[in-house]
Amino acid sequence: MSITEKRRFQQIRRNWNSKLRALRIDGKNRKRYGEHAPKFAELLWIPTAALTHSVKAGSSKDSARIVQDWPDQFILPVRELPAIKACLAHWKIGLSWEATGIFQQMLDIIEEKGKVDRLRNLNDIEERYRSVDELYDKVASTGGLHPRSELIRGNFREEGGILVHIGPDGVPFFGKKGHHRLAVALALELEYIPAQLGVIHASAIDRLDAFREKK
Template sequence: MALNDYPPLKPGNFLRALEAKVPQKFARDILNRLRFRDKAPLSDEALFVPLKDVHAAYFPDPKNGAPAFRRRHSGLVRGGDWDLSIRPLEESFKHLACRLHFVDGLPWEETGVYERHLRNIEKHGQSDGCRNLADLKRRYAGVDRLYDEVSQSRRLRPRSEVPGYFRREHGGIFVHIDRNGRALRRGGGEHRYAIARILDLPEIPVQPGVIHIDALRNGHLDRLRHSIHA
């Protein structure tokens, strides 16, 4: 890809690149390469995780060595016991709404998801990129199209294959990778993750957050770079 075709370098994406911390991630990629050579992770790179390996949710506990890692930390390699700070997976309000809609057949208006977003919009001016009811209806029409596509293909396409592609798997299902190469859920990509669970997909593309150094040393990252659909 030519540099002028690289989405983060396009003029219209300048602010988005800053918000996504692309310069900092680029610097991290260089440092990781110097430190780990061929095993080095790339920030925002697409990994392909068996759905059954998303076994817990990461629970930030800074006082006990488990910081609140976010998307901007993608590609960070960290040792220690941070990956032991976990709790059982819970269904978010978006996941519950997806289940009510796709499994129980309720229209989106009766799942409670619009009301939740509208309260957030009233309070913060926007919610999940939406600023009014019309935006919400367009967004959830897109969720319907995604569900139809995935139910037929039995796979979630990585972000590089969908419209609006920005950088690697940025904006995808967000997870951290623990010492055993398994995924710890930490928000982000809720609708995609909910659809994958409802349809019981064999694997999901993910945007990695923090990667435990033992997962890197033991070759788990190499394994997760290969999709069963390749």
């Protein structure tokens, strides 16, 4: 199983819940903003170089939620996020995963909370990062990341993809979901990444079309 996949039953349940959520959110947005309104779990194509900062503005379940306010705290450079920083040190500098410090960081969280991202021990962590290396090699050979609908049969739109919020004036922010996939894109200097729409600032609705297709 890929690091980005759920088990079959979990996938079916998520697809069903997402379709119900989309009916409600899409209808509400379309009624207020017209046919070009934001859609739940909508696929966006984000220029990788434009995704310089991250912000905690909502989860994937908040996809297509239109907001009037925007966080002015906890906006961090993407390349300074621990998982992404470790990935870039591993692939660009050549450090072992252990030497990047990411294993110990995750072990510390496991000791405190019992698990981190479904991982419970060192073996789980090592297996996860073998999968991350496999993802890197695969993307390097194919030349790009693919939308979720191409990777997982029946996946609803871009549900489960790299989460990207669209801030004031159409500026994209990483939503802190999909760290490893974003790190792959940064390391390989991909021009675009497929992303799931997160929340969107009201001032950016007219800018959304710019991200709906690759240029």
